[in-house]
Amino acid sequence: MKKLCSALFLVAALSGCASITTSGDTQVKVETVTLDGQAVDAADCSLMRAGVATPFKSPNTVPVPKAAGDAGxxxxxxxxxxxxxxxxxxxxxxxxxxVLIGGGVGIIVDQATGKAYNFPEWIRVVMGKTLTFDRADHKAGEPTAGKDPLAPAPAK
Known part of the structure; x- marks a missing residue:
């Protein structure tokens, strides 16, 4: 009975755990466009993550390994x-x-595996620009808005 209770507690504690409920990658749809928004097909692209370069052609959907920190x-x-x-x-x-279901165990596991983190799911790389795409700006079914990292912050 004690083993059954322990097993049930473990299942409940990990049920909200991203390590169990999500994959190890964020699938990122990458499109390339000109400054005026026209599609650029077959651009040679490279994903940089944790010192590893993964080449691909645009447009494409590429798996980006989940972890803290940025990808390029x-x-x-x-x-x-x-x-x-x-x-x-x-x-x-x-x-x-x-936090709601399992407490600290799942949080520790998610942080250790990197599965706690997600990247934007759809971006448009603008040829001739460097833009940042923040998962915080993600809206389902839409490309994430890119921001110029050197632009001044808007006045409040």
Whole structure:
């Protein structure tokens, strides 16, 4: 009986755990566009994450390993300036379920595995610009708005 109670507690404690309920990657849809928003097909892109470069052609959906810290994407196309993206990860909602359901065990596991974090799911790399894409700005079914990291903050 004691083992059954322990097993039931463990299931309840980990039920909100992102390590159990989510995959180890965020699938990021990457499109490339010109400054005026026209699609740029077959750009040579590279995802940089944890010192590893993963090449791909745009448009494409690429798996970005979940972890704290940023990821980068650089796209090149002959006759065009390079486009760069900085992807900012944020703690996902599944991790907050740990607080309500399972307490600290799941939070520790999610942080240790990196599965607590998510990246934006859809971005548009603008050729000739460097933009940041923050998961905090994510809206389901829409590309995440890119921001110029050097632009002054809006006045409040």
């Amino acid at each position: 994407i650089e796209c090149k196309k002959d006759g065009m300036p390079d486009g760069k993206a900085i992807l900012i990860s944020r703690v996902g909602a599944a991790t907050f379920g740990n």
